[in-house]
Amino acid sequence: GEDVEQSLFLSVREGDSSVINCTYTDSSSTYLYWYKQEPGAGLQLLTYIFSNMDMKQDQRLTVLLNKKDKHLSLRIADTQTGDSAIYFCAEKDNQGGKLIFGQGTELSVKP
């Protein structure tokens, strides 16, 4: 079945770049997403990428997609303490509207 895997924790220093990685199994996924969850809050969509793209940039965020390896990454440039949160990778189930989420990566940004 479909599965999305992420590492659980990442710690970086303020000002450094953060790279959060994700692997997925459904090669027919048309959309892949990154969501952010701050403490005590729901998930918020950060960005998404179509499967026919290999890169998407949005201000400090860069998404890279390697479709051959089914690998997705999110790079946050100049990471700030406000970026501390849990980041979820998700793929879209092409048989319906549901999203399959990874376990989430907890990003800790140290001053």
Added chain:
Amino acid sequence: DAGVIQSPRHEVTEMGQEVTLRCKPISGHNSLFWYRQTMMRGLELLIYFNNNVPIDDSGMPEDRFSAKMPNASFSTLKIQPSEPRDSAVYFCASSLTSANNEQFFGPGTRLTVL
């Protein structure tokens, strides 16, 4: 728009009691999703609706769980009887359509079953 509204924000109940969680999706959104988040299992989709009709309830844990969407602006998730292992944060999300990219999440209901 106020976004997706969920109530209550926190619920503490005793094992065996009935629990009802409520959700108001964003006006005009036709798809509604119920998720459960725990440390052990992460974020799980329980059920989703398109145009008030349940489409996929394969994630509903067991018969103790039921969900309804009587109209486009309201949905409930009911647990009867509740058990301690149901303790989790329950999120409701909505999107314009099931094909639409972005799901908007509510703030969640933190349920504790003693």
